[in-house]
Amino acid sequence: TICPISPAMRKEFEAFARVDERDIRLSATDWTPTFDLSLYHQPPKPHMRPPFRIGRHGRDGAEKWLQTGEALRRAYPEDADFAVSILGGAKRAASILKGLPANWTMHDFGSVEPLDYLSRLDAFVNFPHSSYLEAFGRTNVEAMLAGVPVILPRRFEGTFGDLPLYCEPAQVADMVRRLARDDGARVGFLAEVQRIAAARYAQQA
Secondary structure, eight states: BBSSSSHHHHHHHHHHHHHTTTTOOOOSOOOOBBBGGGGGGOOOSSSOOSEEEEEESOOGGGGGSSSSHHHHHHSOOOOOTTEEEEEEOHHHHHHHTTOOOEEEEETTTTTHHHHHHTTSSSEEEEOOTTOOOSSHHHHHHHHTTTTTOEOOGGGGGGHHSSSEEEEGGHHHHHHHHHHHOOOOHHHHHHHHHHHHHHHBBTTTT
């Protein structure tokens, strides 16, 4: 029996079975990665004030970044209202952008503990290469459990449902500003995201 780690991988196996005409038995439910809540859980930030600190945590491979400078600048705005903090390296992004923008800060992979990093963020913004199929995306869940808004492209919806916020790169700045306008609604939403993410992905589940 094959146990997919996400709906995205389940579809891959189902498509392979149809093409290869092979009898593949899949588990009834997906076996997602699990998380130790004590490593990530914290209350959502009570307030958001500019400059808004946004960022991503992930490997610095070509598949983990949008492929054009224009798209990168939209997802991670070069704007005085934003401070971009990257954990995992940004050499690939620097090569696309012909240098890192002045409002970017880069941390090498493993140089900061995930919760320490996430506790400083106002939003977790993760836009991989447009043709990349993410098998799961555990750093997205880490951010959810840490009470940080997660902003993703729509293609993650099959895996995470309505826990993240979805938009195009050009809409990121406006979405972050809208999150900052109503602290009560934002904190309430993020607390519910934490509760559902823990029920789905904690080790106890």
